[in-house]
Amino acid sequence: MIVKQPVVTQEIVESVKLWQKEVADYGYSPWVKISDVRKFGRRHFHRCDKQGRIVHLLSDGEYRSYQILLWRPNVLAVYEQVPLDLSISLDIARELNIVHHRNYKDNSAYIATTDFLVKHIDVKTGEIIYTAYSFKYWDQFFQIDENGVVIRRKGRIIQKLKIEREYWRRKGIAFKLISEKDTTKDHCWNLDWFTQEWDAELEQSQKLEFSEAFLESWYIDKFASIQKHIDFACDKLVFNSKEGITLFKVCALEQILPLDLSKKLKLYYPVNVIGNSDSLYV
Numbered sequence: 001m002i003v004k005q006p007v008v009t010q011e012i013v014e015s016v017k018l019w020q021k022e023v024a025d026y027g028y029s030p031w032v033k034i035s036d037v038r039k040f041g042r043r044h045f046h047r048c049d050k051q052g053r054i055v056h057l058l059s060d061g062e063y064r065s066y067q068i069l070l071w072r073p074n075v076l077a078v079y080e081q082v083p084l085d086l087s088i089s090l091d092i093a094r095e096l097n098i099v100h101h102r103n104y105k106d107n108s109a110y111i112a113t114t115d116f117l118v119k120h121i122d123v124k125t126g127e128i129i130y131t132a133y134s135f136k137y138w139d140q141f142f143q144i145d146e147n148g149v150v151i152r153r154k155g156r157i158i159q160k161l162k163i164e165r166e167y168w169r170r171k172g173i174a175f176k177l178i179s180e181k182d183t184t185k186d187h188c189w190n191l192d193w194f195t196q197e198w199d200a201e202l203e204q205s206q207k208l209e210f211s212e213a214f215l216e217s218w219y220i221d222k223f224a225s226i227q228k229h230i231d232f233a234c235d236k237l238v239f240n241s242k243e244g245i246t247l248f249k250v251c252a253l254e255q256i257l258p259l260d261l262s263k264k265l266k267l268y269y270p271v272n273v274i275g276n277s278d279s280l281y282v
Contacts, residue, residue: 002097003097003098003099004099004107005090005093005094005099005100005109006099006100006101006102006103006107006108006109006110007107007108007109008086008090008108008109009108009109011108012086012108012109012110012111015111016083016086016111019031019083027053028053028077028079030055030056030079030080030081030082031081031082031083031111031113032056032058032081032113033056033081034056034058037058042059042060043056043057043058043059044056044057044058044060044062044063046063046066048070049195049198049199050070050071050198051070051077051078055078055080056080056081057080058081059135061135061137061179061180061183062080062115062135063188064180064183064184064185064187064188065115065116065133065135065178065182065183066078066080066116067188067191067192067195068182068183068187068188068191069116069118069133071191071194071195071253072120072255073254073255074120074121074122074123075118075119075120076119076120076121076128077118077119078116078117078118078119079116079117079118079119080115080116081113081115082113082114082115082116082117082132083111083112083113084111084112084113084114084164084167085167086109086111086112088167088170089101089112089163089167090109092163092166092167092170093163096159096162096163096166098159098162098163099159100112100163101160101163112160112163112164112167114132114133114134114164114167114168114175115133115134115135116132116133116134116135117130117131117132117133117173118130118131118132118133129173130173131173131174131175131176132164132168132173132174132175132176133175133176133177133178134161134164134175134176134177134178135178135179135183136157136161136177136178136179137179137180138179138180138181140157141157141158141161141177141179161177184262186261186262186263186264187261187262189264190252190261190264190265191253191261193249193265194249194250194252194253195249195253196249197245197246197249197250197253198250198253200246200249200250202246202247202250206247207247207250207251207254207256208256209237210233210237210239210244210247210248210251211251211256211257213232213233213236213237214229214230214232214233214248214251214257215257215273216232216233216236217229217232217233218271218273220232222270222272222273223270224270225267225268225269225270226248226265226266226267226268226269226270226271227267227268229271230244230245230247230248230267231244233247245267257273258273258274259271259272259273259274260272260273260274
């Protein structure tokens with residue numbers, strides 16, 4: 001049975017034209033803004049200093065995902081609530097025989113969106129590439145059956161994800177699913193702490209020397225606090241305490257210090273050093 005697809009209205013066509021003009025005049029703007037969403041839940045109208053613009057994040061999970069994606073060392077930009085070309089997404093829906101995103105009351109087509117489109121540098125080739133990400137809470141697309149086995153859910157969310165995945169495949173762009181299990185509160189808390197110093201003016205040589213001294217201290221005593229490692233590095237390199245904390249935050253943010261960020265860090269806590277950074281967002 002062939003499903004009936006929604007109708008493309010003149011209103012949605014004009015909305016796309018207005019969005020395109022806004023982007024052309026002022027730079028990137030998300031398709032869905034905080035003011036467009038009436039559902040209950042936390043929203044984040046967030047001033048992003050790194051990108052120099054306001055970002056619109058529709059849940060705590062999206063905020064954490066945005067922060068973790070943005071502060072990867074090879075990431076140049078993160079675009080949120082990215083609209084999919086309606087003619088392409090409708091064509092995909094017809095081929096998959098899945099009802100396109102729509103207003104079910106009048107069967108008018110909606111613009112489908114992807115949560116994040118990340119512009120980043122391939123660390124192996126130096127090429128600028130894009131990766132698309134869809135954030136969903138884990139239990140929206142997985143469930144545990146009566147035998148304790150994790151299985152993928154069926155239903156409308158999964159159908160929409162199929163359209164989204166195929167759209168980016170046709171564009172030659174990798175598409176990844178992420179959940180709150182990948183973007184933890186503690187990881188994001190650490191990044192929020194580090195970004196207090198994100199724009200500090202430091203020489204690369206200072207950051208490298210500090211990181212080497214910090215790691216030297218860590219290998220001497222892995223159970224010592226972060227502050228003790230900072231103090232060790234400051235004594236060795238003749239930095240004051242304030243400079244040491246700034247250097248620590250910047251080096252951790254830029255991942256010159258390869259720290260385990262899965263648990264909340266404090267100056268009086270010990271910290272784990274990891275050999276390889278998480279590759280999920282590369």
